[in-house]
Amino acid sequence: MSLTSNIGSTPERGAQEVAAKLTRLIACRTVSRPNRDEEDREEFTRHAQLLTQLFPHVAGAVEQHTLGITGQLWHWRGTESSKPVVLMAHQDVVPVESEEDWEHPPFAGVIADGRIHGRGALDDKGDLACILQAADELAATGFIPGQDIYFFFGDCEETAGPTAMLAVDFLSAAGVRPWMVLDEGGAVASQTFPGINTPVGVIGVSEKGLLDLELTATDAGGHASAPPRFGAVQRIARAVGRLQAKPFPASMHPVTSETFRRLGAGAPGLMGTGLKWVARRGRIAAETLALLGAEPAAMVRTTVAATRLEGSDGINVLARRAAVVLNIRIAVTESVEGVIAGIRKRVRDPRINLCVLSATEPSPISPINSEGFALLESALGHSHPGARTVPYIMMAATDARRFTGICTQVYRFAPLGMDKAQRGSIHGTNEWVEVAELGRAVSFYTFLLRSL
Numbered sequence: 001m002s003l004t005s006n007i008g009s010t011p012e013r014g015a016q017e018v019a020a021k022l023t024r025l026i027a028c029r030t031v032s033r034p035n036r037d038e039e040d041r042e043e044f045t046r047h048a049q050l051l052t053q054l055f056p057h058v059a060g061a062v063e064q065h066t067l068g069i070t071g072q073l074w075h076w077r078g079t080e081s082s083k084p085v086v087l088m089a090h091q092d093v094v095p096v097e098s099e100e101d102w103e104h105p106p107f108a109g110v111i112a113d114g115r116i117h118g119r120g121a122l123d124d125k126g127d128l129a130c131i132l133q134a135a136d137e138l139a140a141t142g143f144i145p146g147q148d149i150y151f152f153f154g155d156c157e158e159t160a161g162p163t164a165m166l167a168v169d170f171l172s173a174a175g176v177r178p179w180m181v182l183d184e185g186g187a188v189a190s191q192t193f194p195g196i197n198t199p200v201g202v203i204g205v206s207e208k209g210l211l212d213l214e215l216t217a218t219d220a221g222g223h224a225s226a227p228p229r230f231g232a233v234q235r236i237a238r239a240v241g242r243l244q245a246k247p248f249p250a251s252m253h254p255v256t257s258e259t260f261r262r263l264g265a266g267a268p269g270l271m272g273t274g275l276k277w278v279a280r281r282g283r284i285a286a287e288t289l290a291l292l293g294a295e296p297a298a299m300v301r302t303t304v305a306a307t308r309l310e311g312s313d314g315i316n317v318l319a320r321r322a323a324v325v326l327n328i329r330i331a332v333t334e335s336v337e338g339v340i341a342g343i344r345k346r347v348r349d350p351r352i353n354l355c356v357l358s359a360t361e362p363s364p365i366s367p368i369n370s371e372g373f374a375l376l377e378s379a380l381g382h383s384h385p386g387a388r389t390v391p392y393i394m395m396a397a398t399d400a401r402r403f404t405g406i407c408t409q410v411y412r413f414a415p416l417g418m419d420k421a422q423r424g425s426i427h428g429t430n431e432w433v434e435v436a437e438l439g440r441a442v443s444f445y446t447f448l449l450r451s452l
Contacts, residue, residue, distance in 0.1 A: 022129040025040035025129060026120050031094070058132060073451060078148045086403065088182065089184060091154065093125070104430075117432040125354060126370070134449060135449060147179070164403070175446055180409040185400065188437075201388065207398065208332060212358045216352065232311075256393060257279045261279035263275045310323040363401045382444065400412050
């Protein structure tokens with residue numbers, strides 16, 4: 001099978017073609033690390049070079065720029081430049097903890113049973129391949145987009161690295177203010193709620209803020225045979241307990257109300273009634289959702305997760321220093337400064353020191369009643385007929401948040417169908433995407449590029 005674009009091929013053959021290309025991208029072990037010196041640079045270089053080799057028509061039609069180490073920013077000049085668009089995906093992936101736990105080797109890109117398996121199939125190489133496949137097929141016909149298109153493929157998204165900001169700086173220096181930015185985020189989700197049997201295209205219009213906060217306590221230490229009544233470890237344990245006992249308040253943002261309103265509009269019976277009730281009831285509904293489990297609670301409040309604990313290095317040595325790292329996702333109604341103050345108030349211990357490891361404010365809300373959102377809704381209707389479009393506030397973080405300073409229409413959506421198990425495989429085990437969904441995503445991006 002040729003890996004070059006095949007204009008006029010059937011949707012099924014087109015899906016197989018992009019799957020074959022995705023296989024080769026998955027085979028590149030582009031695992032990003034907080035310390036970039038620990039990354040396999042040859043794998044990242046090979047991946048960046050493959051983008052040009054696998055998608056030669058669009059690669060030959062763009063101006064290519066390398067940002068950071070292997071980040072790629074491609075400029076496809078259109079007939080107009082008044083409403084430039086940025087289409088984004090990322091090349092890097094998260095580590096695999098145990099390759100033996102995978103049904104298929106995570107970096108082999110195995111195609112089996114109508115699926116392509118491997119790390120990055122969903123997050124985010126599948127989306128990347130579909131963007132370029134659509135552009136490559138169009139470029140092969142001599143197509144010129146109606147507006148300037150910028151393709152940005154970062155190489156350190158999973159570690160919140162700097163390449164996305166370099167792209168923003170590059171565009172700003174060139175005087176480019178994008179009309180719309182589209183990055184990963186939401187998907188064409190099935191099994192979203194009981195009773196909702198149709199796929200739902202969830203489009204992220206904002207992201208919760210992100211705060212990594214370290215709490216530390218110090219003590220005299222000593223031998224564990226004569227422990228003090230209250231040492232550094234106990235102090236940290238009490239702080240974690242207090243944070244768990246008094247979570248941040250729940251509130252219903254208008255975007256979240258709209259999420260439930262749209263879901264309820266298409267849901268039958270009691271489920272539809274319940275979703276519509278949630279959409280209308282504001283604070284009462286938010287407090288109810290917060291009681292229903294971790295995921296509903298995360299939709300309506302700032303969350304605090306203790307992710308790393310440190311104490312003594314010896315099993316019979318009292319800790320002179322104990323620490324906990326908190327990963328905090330900040331609701332769009334709050335701020336980094338306000339959340340830090342809230343943590344201090346809940347911990348109620350002046351002997352615990354707070355150190356900010358990293359912090360990002362919640363993203364501005366991109367409009368729902370806009371040309372950009374309507375265009376995405378139309379493209380979704382073309383690629384996934386019958387799917388309903390629903391806006392939502394993302395709980396995870398993407399490179400898109402870096403672009404909100406230069407663009408007011410920043411959306412997070414990858415047009416790939418995912419069920420509950422697939423969504424759970426992202427950053428987990430046995431990640432896979434249906435080959436047919438790759439074809440639908442190519443159709444989405446083709447429609448989008450032709451409509452600009």
